[in-house]
Amino acid sequence: MPGFNKLRTTLLKNEKAHIDMLLESTKSTWNEKGVTICSDGWSxxxxxxxxxxxxxxxxxxxxxxxxxxxxxxKTKEYIAEKLRAVIEEVGRQNVVQIITDNAANCKGAGLLVQAEYSNIFWTPCVVHTLNLALKNICDPKVPKNEEDEYIWHHLEFIHTIKTEAQMIKNFIMNHGMRLSMFNEFSRIKLLAIAETRFASVVCMLQRFVEVKRALQSMVISDKWESYREDAQVATLVRDKLLSEVW
Structure with missing residues (x-):
């Protein structure tokens, strides 16, 4: 068993050299095919x-x-400086594109870099763009002006269905007895909504479609009929799941 000093010096250095060698085949294609630098914030x-x-x-x-x-x-200047350092590390002649999300500081940083390097273009992240679009679709603003009124008129039904689906999901999943009943009728689990990922609303509703028959079978079962806790909400859930809308 190697000692602590050997692990943090010789062996670590050898492992880094080994990894660099493995990555060399990838790096060798950069000059020929070009490189996109993707950047994102995390914790x-x-x-x-x-x-x-x-x-x-x-x-x-x-x-x-x-x-x-x-x-x-994290100003646009700060992020741009970080991007420049990475571009120089990869080789400015190899980089053709940088991708960030659409936050104002990231967009500003991308445009600063694009203005500095004639061969590099900034592109907003497609996933983030779609997420923002889905936010407008799945969670439209309560109308405050004529434009909001138009959007709300066309998308209110999605907001309503999302709210009802979340209520049904919470009612089932937040109680052991109700969840046990659901598991008897379905092997597929319900999905929750991620707070900052509106695409998860679509995924949650898609899962509701997949387990629709199981949910309907559950609410017309004898166990559901005999369930007395939160009877008023249980009745509302049953009516929603058996309605033509659902």
């Missing part, structure tokens, strides 16, 4: 703010590094 288990950088090319994505931004204000 580690200690809740420290990080900025991750990944290089994506025609072969394989490669994690580059995660910078600790604790105590820093």
């Amino acid at each position: 580690d288990p200690q809740r420290r703010p990080l900025i991750n950088f990944i290089a994506i090319s025609g072969k394989k994505p490669m994690f580059l590094k995660a910078d600790n931004c604790e105590g820093e204000v």
